[in-house]
Amino acid sequence: MTAYAIGDLQGCHAEFVELLERIDFDPGRDRLWLAGDLVNRGPESLACLREVQGLGDAALTVLGNHDLHLLAVARGGARLNRKDTLADILEAPDREALLDWLQSRPLLVRQTFAGQGETVMAHAGLLPQWSAEEALGLAREVEMRLTSESSGAFLEQMYGNEPSCWQASLDGIDRLRAIVNVLTRMRFIDADGCLDFSAKEGLDSAPAGFAPWFRYPRGDELRLVFGHWAALEGCVEGARVRAEALDTGCVWGGSLTALNLTTGERIGVPSRQRR
Template identity: 85%
Template sequence: MTVYAVGDLQGCHAEFVELLERIDFDPARDRLWLAGDLVNRGPESLACLREVRALGDAASTVLGNHDLHLLAVARGGARLNRKDTLDEILSAPDREPLLDWLQSRPLLVRQDFADHEDTLMTHAGLLPRWSADEAAALAAEVEARLASESSGAFLERMYGNEPSCWQASLDGIDRLRVIVNVLTRMRFIDADGCLDFRAKEGLDSAPAGFAPWFRYPRRDDVRLLFGHWAALEGRAEGARVRTEALDTGCVWGGCLTALNLTTGERIGVPGRRRR
C-alpha cells in the first residue's frame, strides 16, 4: 500500500483524474490524504466532491476554508462571494448527501509511518504551541459541533477574525472560531501565536512582527502536512519544523501535486490556467 498526500483540488477535477492515473492509484491497494479545499474557484467542484466521496475509505480529506464556506452558504445562511464557483453543487440533485458527507469530514488526520513516525495533516498548519495530541483534541471539538444538531447555528457564527489569539481559557463560539481559523486559514503568526489575516501572498508579504507559522520551533518532532498557501508553490522555506507544503496552485495555473508519504517523491500534473 502507498499513501499519497494531495494538495488543494479547488474544483480541478480533470487534473485530479490525470494525477490519479499518473500515480497509478488503485483504491483497493493505495490511500489518499487530501489537504482540503476540494471545491471553489475551479470549474468542476461538483465533480471533485463526487469523485472523492466515491473513493470511500481509500480517501481521507480534511476540511479547508473553502469547504467550510460551502457549508456556511448551504446551511448557515452565508452569502456567495463574487468569485465563488459553487452554484452547481448548490443546485445538484445529490446536494444533500454530498453536503452531509463533507460536513462529516475531519479537520485533522494523523498516522504513524515507518520512516516518519508521527505524520499529521491539516488544511493550513498547526500552531507551534499546540502538541499533536492537543491539536487532535481541539479539532475534535469542532468536528463534534459540526456533527451536532446545533451545526447550523455554529456555521452562522463561524466567520470572523476575532479572537485572533489562542487562549486555552476561551470557550463557546470564540474558542471554536480560533480553532477553525488556525486549522483552515492560518499563514502568518507572531511570537505569541496571534494570527494575521491580511497577508495572503508569499513569504515576503509578512507584516512587521509576523512570520510564517512553520518558522517557529516546536517541542515535538511531528511531520506536518498542509495545503492552503498556493503562493508558497509547495516550498516551506526556512521551516524550523518537519513540514511539507502541498498546495502548488493548480487552480491558478500551477500544478496539482501528490506526495508519496513513504519515499518523499513528488508527482505533479500541470493545471489548466483559470485566471
C-alpha cells in the same frame, strides 16, 4: 499499499483524475490524504466532491476554508461571493448527501508512516504551541459541533477574525472560531501564536512582527502536511519544523501535487486552468 497526500483540488477535477492515473492509484490497495479545499474557484467543484466521496475509505480528506464556506452558504445562511464557483453543488440533485458527507469530514488527521514517523495533516497547519494530541482534541471539539443538531447555528457564527490569539481559556463560539481559524486559515503568526489575516501572498508579505507559522520551532519531530498557501509554490523556505506544503496553485495555473507519504517523492501534473 502506498499512501499519497494531495494538495488543494479547488474544483480542478480533470487534473485530479490525471494525477491519480499518474501515480497509478488503486483504491483497493492505496490510500489518499487530501489537504482540504476540494471545492471553489475552479470549474468542476461538484465533480471533485463526487469523485472523492466515491473513493470511500480509500480517501481521507480534511476540511479547508473553502469547504467550510460551502457549508456556511448551504446551511448557515452565508452569501456566495462574486468569485465562488459553487452553484453546481448547490443545484445538484445529490446536494444534501454530498453536504452531509462533507460536513462529517475531520479537520485534522494523524498517522505514523515507516521511515517518516508521526505525520499530521491540517489544511492550514498547526500552531507551534499545540502538541499533536492537543490539536486532535481541539479539532474534535469543532467536528462534534459540526455533526450536532446545533451545526446550523455554529456555521452562522463561524466567520470572523476575532479572537486572533489562541488561549486555552477561550470558550463558546470564540473557542471554536479560533480553532477553525488556526486549522483552516493560518499563514502568518507572531511569537505568541496570534494570527494575521491580512497577508495572503508569499513570505515577503509578512507584516512586521509576524512570520510563517512553520518558522517557529516545535518541541517534537512531528511532520506537518498542509495545503492552503498557494503562493508558497510547495516550498517552506526557512522552516524550523518538518513541514510539507502541498498547495501548488492548480486553480491559479500552477500544478496539482501528490506527496508519497513514505518515500517523500513528489509527483505533479500541470494545471489546465488559464489565469
